Amino acid sequence: MGYAGASAYAASKHAVNGFSSSIYQDLREHGIQVYTVCPGAVDTSMMSHSEDDPERTRMLQVDDIADLVEFLATRRDLVSIEDLWIYSRHRG
Numbered sequence: 001m002g003y004a005g006a007s008a009y010a011a012s013k014h015a016v017n018g019f020s021s022s023i024y025q026d027l028r029e030h031g032i033q034v035y036t037v038c039p040g041a042v043d044t045s046m047m048s049h050s051e052d053d054p055e056r057t058r059m060l061q062v063d064d065i066a067d068l069v070e071f072l073a074t075r076r077d078l079v080s081i082e083d084l085w086i087y088s089r090h091r092g
Contacts, residue, residue, distance in 0.1 A: 013038065033080065035072045039065050040087040058090035 002010040017036050024034035041047065043059040068086055075081065 031077055033072075033075070035081065035084075037065065037068060037072075038085060039068075058088055060086065060088050 017038070020034050020036040024032075027034060039060055041059045042065060043056045043061055047056070047059070064086065068084075072081065072084075
């Protein structure tokens with residue numbers, strides 16, 4: 001999604017999605033799946049919140065993203081997943 005004051009950031013994310021879609025089209029005849037994981041806010045050191053900020057407990061955790069990547073990587077060849085978004089239930 002686009003946000004005020006984040007046009008360059010949003011454009012770069014849209015570019016990654018388009019790039020991944022094109023790669024998928026190029027490789028799907030070889031049975032290769034391509035996924036782009038687009039998480040909402042994740043509680044990492046990149047976030048500017050202090051360690052005791054209660055907002056951090058409302059963010060996705062790194063393990064949430066790792067679980068999703070594992071799920072995608074372990075699907076049978078028959079399965080194709082598109083447009084899967086992951087957010088915290090507490091997103092604003």
